[in-house]
Amino acid sequence: MMKNIEDCTIGIAGLGLMGGAIAMALRGNVRRILAYDIDGAVLTAAREDAVIDRGFAHPQDMLALCDVVFLCLNPSTILAFLDAWMPFFEPGTLLTDIAGVKTPIVRAMETKLRPDLDFVPGHPMAGSEKGGYAQARCCSFTGKNYILTPLKRTKPESVDFIRNIVYRMGFSRITETTAEDHDRKIAFTSQLCHVIAAALIDCEPDGAIASFGGGSFEDLTRIAMLNAPQWTELFLENKHELLRRIAQFEGSLDALKTLIETERTDELQAYLQTVRERRARMT
């Protein structure tokens, strides 16, 4: 039997951009917000900002006090964190994470999660090219998407509980699906888009090109200001799906290129019209 959200102590492991933004969004909705981070200065700043009630330099001290724990670490760090600290969660603790690739963590947790804990893997679709706790207040959740990918053993009431917390944070559309479906779709909406933005910048060495920008260039390349180590991880963790999406995109690009090359005006216009209508329906 879960407590009410208002009575919960929430622990945040990793107080970066997303961990910080989650703490800010939950502030006033829960009993207490605790945080663990390897960077003591971040914990001090968050205490001074009254974003958290207490900071912890050692995970086990925090885990002993939490009803719900948000794992807001880099994808590669989450599994190591869970391996190291699994014995220290209080019985009945509800875990959730925010990793951008779900299959590795879901597969691992299907077998490794302690039977007396529950876990609702999640992915808030509200990142930013700016990283770190200091940028967290720029990260708005209002009206954004959130994906939940429960384990086979995740209790429905645990999913409902996290769903309610997510709504309180301001997200407006929550989708529940499998980790595999998430990773297939995210390979398109997120990773392929980052690959394209990076390739666009890679192919233009002229720093003065921005004088010729009219919005399209800026929109398509803003996310090229990505966190390189984090996105390297995300690309490689979802390598199979991402490569499949790149190949699909290359096929569509090639078809469009051929229409331009051969000046098949009517077909080109029909291609663009179809795309326009399809995109307009994607809301």
Place this chain on the structure above:
Amino acid sequence: MMKNIEDCTIGIAGLGLMGGAIAMALRGNVRRILAYDIDGAVLTAAREDAVIDRGFAHPQDMLALCDVVFLCLNPSTILAFLDAWMPFFEPGTLLTDIAGVKTPIVRAMETKLRPDLDFVPGHPMAGSEKGGYAQARCCSFTGKNYILTPLKRTKPESVDFIRNIVYRMGFSRITETTAEDHDRKIAFTSQLCHVIAAALIDCEPDGAIASFGGGSFEDLTRIAMLNAPQWTELFLENKHELLRRIAQFEGSLDALKTLIETERTDELQAYLQTVRERRARMT
């Protein structure tokens, strides 16, 4: 000897999204704003909105009254318009246009422009995926880029005059260059970006994918809601440069794909880091 801007009668040929937005931006800065459009309802609406002083169904009636004429027609229509109405401009009229591809119009006008007129070809970098006069007020010019590509014979004082008008409209960075240089750079910042956005939507038939969007997908594909006939024209008019840019982009994408495929983690991270820094300098 040019008049002061405040004393000028400005004629706008084509009161669509850009023509309408230019009229709105110039309102109060000039003596009178006249407009010609084939759509009488648009002229009536603009009169009622007090965006123009008078609408004209026949170009020659308007051209007889103008000091400066903004040609805000589709690229393919501008040259036909100039061919048909060249005799009707008042001696000394200053012409400018807003076509997104400059070489065809600049080449034609180098020989065809009446000797007693002057022409400052231009390109306001402030479009929108929404078209038409009704959307014009959504089209802000504040802080945007503007490109001017004078003819060999364009008088420096004519360039200065248009430059001042452009600043009054709210644009903040005006770049003067050749039509060829404009078309090379615009092929990258604008046309390639539209090609990529269109190909991205073409390769994803799932209309429900938007539930998995977190900003990147939305940013990269907003411009896929393009005006299909207009962009068909723009792609084909700048075909040579655009195809060169597509090929460069495909090369960069392929290099990135190979790094992911072969899991060359360090090189992948270095590629992304270089891109991040290059993009951050592009302002």
